[in-house]
Amino acid sequence: MSADSLRFTTSGGRRDGSQAVWRALATVLLAVACQAGAWAQGGSAAPVPLRFGILPLGGAFESRNDWDPVLADLSRAVGRPIRVLSVTSYEALEQAIQRNEVDMAFLSGRMALDAVTQRGMRVVAQVTRHDGLPGYRALLLTRKTGPFTTLKGLLAEPERWRLARGESRSVSGFIVPQLQLFLPNHIAMETRFLSEVVGTHQFTALAVANGEADVATNNSADFERFRLQFPAEAARLQVIWESDIIPHAQIVVRRDDPPEFRRKVQAFLVDYARSAGPRGDTERGYLKALHDLAGFVAADNSSLLPAATLAYQLAKQNANTAQWVNEAAKQARLQRIESSYAEQREALRAER
Structure with a gap:
């Protein structure tokens, strides 16, 4: 709608009054109409997700x-x-x-x-x-049977083990094991193992249970959940290390x-x-x-x-x-x- 489209006439159909006056009045009415439309639209708009x-x-x-x-x-x-x-x-x-x-x-x-x-x-x-x-604990998981099952063996020869760990921003999957166990034993998780895969706690536990890795980082809360969801796989696993409490x-x-x-x-x-x-x-x-x-x-x-x-x-x-x-x-x-x-x-x- 434009101001020119609003035309005001007398009952006889003849345009009456100054053209400038009618244009000004039309502009005001147009602004009021647009504002009313905006209010109506705002009132009916769905809340932002x-x-x-x-x-x-x-x-x-x-x-x-x-x-x-x-x-x-x-x-x-x-x-x-x-x-x-x-x-x-x-x-x-x-x-x-x-x-x-x-x-x-x-x-x-x-x-x-x-x-x-x-x-x-x-x-x-x-x-x-x-x-x-007040929190949970980081864990290390291995299989109950096989050549790679003890913390002592892990710390003695990490280069023989395949690691499944969490991302570098994961507190229990990387930060705490690195801080409380591996670095004090002069082992950098990113470089000392034979190989590594990175994923969620469920992924790391499954990797060890299925023989695709030898040791996995995990945590007490997620491992409890894993036991319920994957009882057969969890039965193959054992905890060889746990951390201090994590908030x-x-x-x-x-x-x-x-x-x-x-x-x-x-x-x-x-x-x-x-x-x-x-x-x-x-x-x-x-x-x-x-x-x-x-x-x-x-x-x-x-x-x-x-x-x-x-x-x-x-x-x-x-x-x-x-x-x-x-x-x-x-x-x-x-x-x-x-x-x-x-x-x-x-x-x-x-x-x-």
Whole structure:
């Protein structure tokens, strides 16, 4: 519609009054009509979907199915549809976060730490499990029978073993085993083994169970789940090493989301599966299927301090075992690590 298309005439059909006056009036009416249309369109527009990123703990399809009932309840609570991003690797999820394609996510320590300190996210909750422990443990798995079955043999001759491990951003699949076991024994996971394959915890356990690898990194929570899903394969495996406790994963949202939205999400998570009766029983069933979760507790960025400490310890251990052109270069690197860690801790404590 244009101003020229709005023509005003007298009852006799003759154009009346100044042409300039009619054009001005037509322009005003056109603006009012357009604004009314915009209001009507805005009032009927569907809410923008909330994009939820899922850490790939099992298969991508399996992870999505496990989360669907909980996210359906969250969608009703916040009044927005939810679009799930279920990926096959940590790297794919990290890239999606970098491209601002994720509004909310379920992330473990290092991934959550990077999302908060580098990608504009904020912690709102942390998961809890039925065992009541504040976290889980990294594991090493081997077959119960065969030539490669003991931790002593692994540490003595890693170059004879085929390794199945998690991605470098995986806390239990890479960071903790590297930090607490391999580097103290002068073994770099990336270079010392006969071969390596990289994948999810389910993938690494299956690789060892099926004879495609000799040792796998894993964790206590996912191995419990693996026993239920693959009992025959799990029966072939044994644990030869376990780590110290690793803090549970976090739920993060974008920092620039309105405070009211963050409070609504946090309230939903904290209350979820807490009520008595059929509704609570149903919600508890959803969480039980979802990596055996018991619920969520309110949390802030300071819950990532243990993850920051792990990352700092790994960086320091790598620096101390690396080859340097001179001592000055090594000390400069160590000083940068110390400064970065101090800044990170301060930032995590500040935003509570």
